[in-house]
Each structure stands twice: as structure tokens, then as C-alpha cells.
Amino acid sequence: MRAKTVLPAVAMTAVSMVLALAVVVMWLGAAVPWPVALVVGLGIDGGWLATLAYERRLAAQGDHRRAVTAVGWCFGLIATGVLVAHALTAGGAVAAWLAVAWLPVAAKALWLVHGLWEQTALTPAALDAIRGIRQEARDEAAVARARLRAEAATEETRLVAVTQAGARVARTQARTAKTLARAWATLETARSGEDTGRALTCVTSRVTPGVTPRWELPVWGPSEAVAALETAGPALTDAALDGLVDEIRHSQSPALSYRETAARFRAAGHSASEVRLRAAWKRVAAADRGPLGREEQS
Structure with missing residues (x-):
């Protein structure tokens, strides 16, 4: 993973330095001797490279200096400015030189991304531990979801069973109430009938001569509570x-x-x-x- 961030930064920095050196030699070579232009180009690239090396050393030590970072960005901006100035004075090839003028700034941005990656990079052991923790959390969440689904299904089954049992009880009570209503209606009819008393008196007159019983069938109605028996005294020896x-x-x-x-x-x-x-x-x-x-x- 380290190579995925450092190699693009190294490659773009190298290309930017070569372009800056070539542009300085071509641009200033017409006005000054080419060794002087070469020295100017190498000075820009050398200062940029030295500043970058110092930044990488500080980053390896876990340190950071704003002044060094500012100097590095200054060298990158100088290289970009040289490329842009050459492109504006190059005549018909302006677009081609402007297309590569952003490379020094892009190289600095890639080194910034690589530094951020280093600050957040973890060892393989830590990554394995994180993966294990996340897997354990996913397992626990799956088990909890399965337990909740099972409990919900069990509760649903229980409620259905209770509801069905209650419905059966209600139907039984309704049938019993209808049967009792018909029975009490029959008793009421027999009690209020004109021939009921005479028939019962005829049957019992031979058993109890001279006594005319009064026949009354029970009436279905509210019942009265019976008073509780008084508590008996202590048992006798x-x-x-x-x-x-x-x-x-x-x-x-x-x-x-x-x-x-x-x-x-x-x-x-x-x-x-x-x-x-x-x-x-x-x-x-x-x-x-x-x-x-x-x-x-x-």
C-alpha cells in the first residue's frame, strides 16, 4: 500500500524536475550561456529536492515544520511559474507547454497525500485486529437479529394460540348460555302454566293428605352473597x-x-x-x- 502512494509522487517529481531543467536551459540559453542556464535549472531542482528530502526526514521522525513545508511549496511554485512563463513566450506551442505546467504543483500534492497516508497507516497486526473486531460485531449483530426474530415468532405463535383458545372459550360460553336460556325458558313456562300446579298437587295429595303444597320453580336471576360462617372457637380437649x-x-x-x-x-x-x-x-x-x-x- 505504501508503494501505491509514494511511486506516483516520485515519478511526477522526477518528470517535473526534468521539465523545469529543460525549460530553464531552453528559455535562458538564448540570453545567457547555457552553463549558466544549466546551473539555474539545477539550483531550482536541487533546492526542491533538498527541501523534499528534509520534509521526508521530519515525517519519518513524526515531526513537522511549517517553514520547511513553505519553502518546498515555494520551489514547486517557482518551477510551475517557469513552465507557465515559457509557455506564454513559446509562440505557437503555448497550449502544449501549459498542459505540463501543472506537474510541479501536482507532485507536491501527491507528496502531501502520501504524508497523510503515513499519518493514518496501521500495521498488519492492527488491521487484522480491526477486521476481527468488525467481524465479531457483525456476528453478534446477526445473532441478535436472529434471536429477536425467533422471539418475535414465538410471541406471535403464543398470541395466536391464546387468541384461538379464547375464541373457543367464548364459543363454548355462548353455547352454554343459549342452552341455559332455553332450559330456564322451559322452567318458566312450566312454572307459569295453569295445569302445572294441579298436576303436582294431584301427585302429592296422596302422600300428604290435607296439605296443599305451593309449587314454585327456581327463578334465574342475580344471586345474593351468603354471610361467612363465624370462626369456631378453640377445639375441645x-x-x-x-x-x-x-x-x-x-x-x-x-x-x-x-x-x-x-x-x-x-x-x-x-x-x-x-x-x-x-x-x-x-x-x-x-x-x-x-x-x-x-x-x-x-
């Missing part, structure tokens, strides 16, 4: 339960049966499961019978 059962059982003579005891126990506001209450009643009854009762029970 076995000893306390045995004491209550014994007290209720012997509240009258003869002793109450289990059904009567259980009914009075719950009527008094006590709470116990059926299994515990029956076990307590058995323990109290066994204690009343004594050892003989236990032997008979065994």
Missing part, C-alpha cells in the same frame, strides 16, 4: 369433651342415648367432629358400666 358428654348424658334419668346426647351437645353451641363425639360418648358409657361392662364389651 378429650378430657373437656368427656366431661361435657358425661354431663349431658346424665342430665336426666335414664341416661340419654348417643343421638339425644349429640343433639343437646350441638344445641348448647359446642363444636366437635362426629368421630370425636362418638368416641367420647363410648368412653363415658364404658366408664358407667364399670369393669363388668368392659369385660362384656371385650
Whole structure:
């Protein structure tokens, strides 16, 4: 890559120096001896070349001097001015000499481009690292795009499934509502019919003589919330339960049966499961019978 910028600058500089030397020798050779013209041409080219070499040395050291750059541009402009002046005084070949008069300025511009390239040039290792970083960034971007597309497809599938399930639920609810509406309409027709009450009374009069029941079918309407049950008190221990059962059982003579005891126990506001209450009643009854009762029970 270095040769792509330095070779054109070297070639154009060499051509510009040769043209400047030839023009000075031809232009001044008619007025002064040709050795003098040759010295003038070599002086211009030598000063230009020396200034260019100094600029390249400073650039290799990472330095820059504006004065040296200005002197180099002055020599380039002098060479260009010589070419333009010769072209204007050359008679019929003016256009041909003007066509090459820009070469010294172009050579200086190419050296400027080469200097800028050197300031921004990177080593092969750095370029490889940059290529690796850019490739890694492209890979990560591609993976991120693929992940986003996959997530979008998954979310779309989920939404479609949820929508279809919701539609099925809505259709089922609509069919159920229609079925319930028809059922309640049938019940309402049966309830408001004139012969419904007589038919039901005829059926039940033999079971409940002298009683005329009032038949009312349920009405489909808003329901009322049922009050929550009060929280029961702490559970009774076995000893306390045995004491209550014994007290209720012997509240009258003869002793109450289990059904009567259980009914009075719950009527008094006590709470116990059926299994515990029956076990307590058995323990109290066994204690009343004594050892003989236990032997008979065994």
C-alpha cells in the first residue's frame, strides 16, 4: 500500500524536475550561456529536492515544520511559474507547454497525500485486529437479529394460540348460555302454566293428605352473597369433651342415648367432629358400666 502512494509522487517529481531543467536551459540559453542556464535549472531542482528530502526526514521522525513545508511549496511554485512563463513566450506551442505546467504543483500534492497516508497507516497486526473486531460485531449483530426474530415468532405463535383458545372459550360460553336460556325458558313456562300446579298437587295429595303444597320453580336471576360462617372457637380437649358428654348424658334419668346426647351437645353451641363425639360418648358409657361392662364389651 505504501508503494501505491509514494511511486506516483516520485515519478511526477522526477518528470517535473526534468521539465523545469529543460525549460530553464531552453528559455535562458538564448540570453545567457547555457552553463549558466544549466546551473539555474539545477539550483531550482536541487533546492526542491533538498527541501523534499528534509520534509521526508521530519515525517519519518513524526515531526513537522511549517517553514520547511513553505519553502518546498515555494520551489514547486517557482518551477510551475517557469513552465507557465515559457509557455506564454513559446509562440505557437503555448497550449502544449501549459498542459505540463501543472506537474510541479501536482507532485507536491501527491507528496502531501502520501504524508497523510503515513499519518493514518496501521500495521498488519492492527488491521487484522480491526477486521476481527468488525467481524465479531457483525456476528453478534446477526445473532441478535436472529434471536429477536425467533422471539418475535414465538410471541406471535403464543398470541395466536391464546387468541384461538379464547375464541373457543367464548364459543363454548355462548353455547352454554343459549342452552341455559332455553332450559330456564322451559322452567318458566312450566312454572307459569295453569295445569302445572294441579298436576303436582294431584301427585302429592296422596302422600300428604290435607296439605296443599305451593309449587314454585327456581327463578334465574342475580344471586345474593351468603354471610361467612363465624370462626369456631378453640377445639375441645378429650378430657373437656368427656366431661361435657358425661354431663349431658346424665342430665336426666335414664341416661340419654348417643343421638339425644349429640343433639343437646350441638344445641348448647359446642363444636366437635362426629368421630370425636362418638368416641367420647363410648368412653363415658364404658366408664358407667364399670369393669363388668368392659369385660362384656371385650
